[in-house]
Amino acid sequence: MTITKNPWIVLLGTLVAVGLLVALLMGPGKRLRTAGAEPKPLLMYCAAGIKPPTEAVAVEYEKAFRQRIQLQYGGSGTLLSNLRVTKSGDLFLAGDESYIKSAREFGLLAEVIPLARQRPVIVVAKGNPKNVRAVNDLCRGDARVALANPDAASIGRTVRALLQKDGQWTELEKHVTVFKPTVNDVANDVKIGSVDAGIVWDATARQYPELELVAVPLFDAAAETISIGVLKFSEQPAAALRFARYLGARDKGLKQFVKHFYEPADGDEWAETPEIVLFSGAMLRPGIEKTLKEFEAREGCRITTVYNGCGILTAQMRAGARPDAYFSCDQSFMSSVADMYLPSETVVDNRLMILVQKGNPKGIRTVADLLKPGTRVGLPHHEKSAMGNIAWKMLQQMGLYDELQKNLTVESPTGDFLVNQIRTGSLDAIIACRTNHKPVSEHLDAVPIDSPLAAMSQPYAAGRNTRYKHMMSRLLQAFTTAESRERLETVGFGWRFQSKPNP
Amino acid sequence: MSSAPQTPARSGRDWPFFAGLIILSGVYIALIVAMLVADLSFTTPHHLLRAFASAEIRYSVKLSLISCTLTTLLSLWVAVPTGYLMSRYQFPGKRFVDSVLDIPIVLPPLVMGLSLLILFQTPIGRAIQRVVPVTYAIPSVILAQFSVACAFAVRTMLVTFDQISPRREQVALTLGCNRSQAFWLVALPEARRGVLTAATLAWARALGEFGPILVFSGATRMRTEVLPTTVFLELSIGNIEAAVAVSLLMIIAALAVLTIARTFGLRAPLERVL
Numbered sequence: 001m002t003i004t005k006n007p008w009i010v011l012l013g014t015l016v017a018v019g020l021l022v023a024l025l026m027g028p029g030k031r032l033r034t035a036g037a038e039p040k041p042l043l044m045y046c047a048a049g050i051k052p053p054t055e056a057v058a059v060e061y062e063k064a065f066r067q068r069i070q071l072q073y074g075g076s077g078t079l080l081s082n083l084r085v086t087k088s089g090d091l092f093l094a095g096d097e098s099y100i101k102s103a104r105e106f107g108l109l110a111e112v113i114p115l116a117r118q119r120p121v122i123v124v125a126k127g128n129p130k131n132v133r134a135v136n137d138l139c140r141g142d143a144r145v146a147l148a149n150p151d152a153a154s155i156g157r158t159v160r161a162l163l164q165k166d167g168q169w170t171e172l173e174k175h176v177t178v179f180k181p182t183v184n185d186v187a188n189d190v191k192i193g194s195v196d197a198g199i200v201w202d203a204t205a206r207q208y209p210e211l212e213l214v215a216v217p218l219f220d221a222a223a224e225t226i227s228i229g230v231l232k233f234s235e236q237p238a239a240a241l242r243f244a245r246y247l248g249a250r251d252k253g254l255k256q257f258v259k260h261f262y263e264p265a266d267g268d269e270w271a272e273t274p275e276i277v278l279f280s281g282a283m284l285r286p287g288i289e290k291t292l293k294e295f296e297a298r299e300g301c302r303i304t305t306v307y308n309g310c311g312i313l314t315a316q317m318r319a320g321a322r323p324d325a326y327f328s329c330d331q332s333f334m335s336s337v338a339d340m341y342l343p344s345e346t347v348v349d350n351r352l353m354i355l356v357q358k359g360n361p362k363g364i365r366t367v368a369d370l371l372k373p374g375t376r377v378g379l380p381h382h383e384k385s386a387m388g389n390i391a392w393k394m395l396q397q398m399g400l401y402d403e404l405q406k407n408l409t410v411e412s413p414t415g416d417f418l419v420n421q422i423r424t425g426s427l428d429a430i431i432a433c434r435t436n437h438k439p440v441s442e443h444l445d446a447v448p449i450d451s452p453l454a455a456m457s458q459p460y461a462a463g464r465n466t467r468y469k470h471m472m473s474r475l476l477q478a479f480t481t482a483e484s485r486e487r488l489e490t491v492g493f494g495w496r497f498q499s500k501p502n503p
Numbered sequence: 504m505s506s507a508p509q510t511p512a513r514s515g516r517d518w519p520f521f522a523g524l525i526i527l528s529g530v531y532i533a534l535i536v537a538m539l540v541a542d543l544s545f546t547t548p549h550h551l552l553r554a555f556a557s558a559e560i561r562y563s564v565k566l567s568l569i570s571c572t573l574t575t576l577l578s579l580w581v582a583v584p585t586g587y588l589m590s591r592y593q594f595p596g597k598r599f600v601d602s603v604l605d606i607p608i609v610l611p612p613l614v615m616g617l618s619l620l621i622l623f624q625t626p627i628g629r630a631i632q633r634v635v636p637v638t639y640a641i642p643s644v645i646l647a648q649f650s651v652a653c654a655f656a657v658r659t660m661l662v663t664f665d666q667i668s669p670r671r672e673q674v675a676l677t678l679g680c681n682r683s684q685a686f687w688l689v690a691l692p693e694a695r696r697g698v699l700t701a702a703t704l705a706w707a708r709a710l711g712e713f714g715p716i717l718v719f720s721g722a723t724r725m726r727t728e729v730l731p732t733t734v735f736l737e738l739s740i741g742n743i744e745a746a747v748a749v750s751l752l753m754i755i756a757a758l759a760v761l762t763i764a765r766t767f768g769l770r771a772p773l774e775r776v777l
Binding site: 006007014017018021022024025043048049051052055070071072073074075078081082085086087088182184187188191192204207208 | 570
């Protein structure tokens with residue numbers, strides 16, 4: 001046995017052995033790599049409990065789109081810490097809402113798409129041998145009970161909050177045999193028989209054919225959503241979002257969730273390139289055009305935006321047009337078609353002003369000054385444009401409308417028209433919006449109008465019957481980002497949107 | 504007093520001793536066997552076959568066996584010199600180094616994984632990753648196993664060299680060997696059993712390694728999924744039967760490898776004697 005006494009032979013032997021082992025490992029790796037021209041795989045962090053439907057959808061998607069999806073499983077909390085450290089990856093599917101919320105708080109998430117609903121239930125062995133029917137049966141003392149740790153798992157936290165409010169928590173806590181770190185640990189305990197009952201998500205319980213669910217009406221109030229989020233630091237956000245859309249599509253990914261006994265979310269329809277129609281008040285165009293372009297690129301959709309006076313747009317809606325979303329010039333128009341839309345959100349506001357030639361040569365200080373003899377006045381058309389309609393109402397209320405007719409030189413369909421006319425010198429004053437004045441403030445002066453009716457607000461709403469409800473709500477998010485806000489404010493809009501606490 | 508009555512008297516005294524030995528060790532062995540039998544009640548040959556039929560599980564078996572072996576080889580190349588150095592030489596700060604070597608044993612496995620993960624996000628780590636992707640890739644599996652298993656191998660080698668008297672090496676030196684020759688020709692052959700123990704300990708430890716791998720390598724199917732990961736994944740969807748089946752697979756693989764290693768490893772010194 002002199003072999004081992006020669007260091008070089010030992011070294012050589014080790015190197016050969018390592019080489020052979022590495023070659024063995026690389027075997028399947030190479031086969032994968034020769035598949036070649038496919039795009040970079042998407043790295044998705046996925047709560048281990050939701051593996052079955054997710055994996056099925058990923059396989060389906062890989063086949064259809066030649067896009068590899070690398071699924072990284074773990075407990076939601078572990079995954080969250082991982083992605084905070086590595087700041088890499090594309091998607092995060094958490095086992096429950098609390099982790100999505102934390103990820104949002106850490107600023108890790110861009111878009112979030114709902115996938116399924118879940119609510120707490122009591123779970124027992126088949127046949128319910130201990131006859132557990134309600135929460136107070138768990139306090140009888142004859143059933144061993146497992147709960148998820150309220151500080152580690154969201155199911156535990158949810159149940160504790162509910163029962164504390166209901167006054168049952170202190171009693172139940174006394175009868176809990178064990179607190180487990182995750183919801184699956186609780187279900188596993190019931191399955192193995194080390195406890196008689198546990199409280200878990202119904203979605204989790206349904207993965208266990210050997211267990212029986214006991215619905216608790218009190219728990220229905222705590223229904224929550226399982227969602228997937230696109231990570232902010234994703235290097236291929238469009239590809240990531242596309243898979244997230246596929247996963248959350250009611251006719252694609254959610255079918256697998258149904259197959260695995262999940263209660264699916266009300267998902268969008270799937271289309272590789274969704275065709276969106278947006279009706280928008282003409283005044284909004286300069287403020288939202290760029291945002292729409294970016295949204296198209298990120299979502300992989302095509303948006304046909306119809307910019308027009310809101311009177312015309314709402315008339316088209318009454319005639320049967322059903323855009324996927326409507327960004328209105330004023331709340332009054334939105335209200336007139338409210339039945340066709342989901343609840344609207346006010347994004348920005350605008351204000352009527354009198355615009356005059358630079359230096360205000362006619363000395364116009366108030367609306368009444370427009371009545372001065374020889375003042376050539378231009379107004380927005382009182383029917384064709386939202387602004388005209390509002391100006392008309394305001395003048396009516398001031399009792400000036402009829403008298404103004406003698407100086408009214410022209411009614412134009414849009415504010416831009418009026419601005420061009422006054423700039424050519426054919427008018428002395430016009431009533432238009434702050435957003436009409438801002439781009440030409442070097443050439444025209446603005447005179448504020450002191451009337452509550454001079455204010456206009458621009459709400460956005462998704463169509464009640466759109467096939468892309470979630471995408472349309474993401475469009476609202478796109479309109480309300482800091483970048484979009486800056487664009488809208490640059491063209492003269494005032495900011496009105498108030499972000500609500502995350503649902 | 505003749506020696507005749509002494510024999511039964513002595514055997515009478517020895518009987519409780521052996522009974523004690525057998526009972527105490529028997530309790531532990533019975534515990535291990537009982538756990539295995541209990542596991543068997545939660546699985547069927549069908550589950551075992553189905554587990555082995557799955558490409559993912561076959562991959563994780565392969566990855567586990569190969570990565571553990573690589574880890575063992577690497578660990579020996581570090582543990583033998585480290586153990587030798589620590590056992591034979593005195594240097595300032597030795598106590599401190601000794602404690603540092605224990606850190607991987609003391610640290611909770613999850614923290615090991617987290618520390619590795621953070622390490623590879625530092626500028627140096629990122630530079631390495633530009634050449635070889637480590638995080639979430641196969642090298643991370645080996646590194647995670649190595650960082651823990653090696654500590655056990657080092658401990659074993661240290662004790663081994665401590666127990667071998669340095670006299671024979673000193674004799675070799677007086678006979679004209681240099682330090683290297685004394686090590687390769689005298690110390691290492693004498694430490695053979697220790698090397699084998701270190702190797703099997705490192706291998707077994709690496710096979711069961713889970714916490715650091717979950718954090719540092721992830722649990723990606725057909726990529727960084729080792730056997731303990733498979734067990735974790737099956738458990739987290741409530742598939743206890745499959746989890747048990749895979750665990751049994753692990754036990755079978757481990758028993759086979761360790762038995763073979765010990766048989767071969769122990770035969771060598773015999774040959775030397777012959």
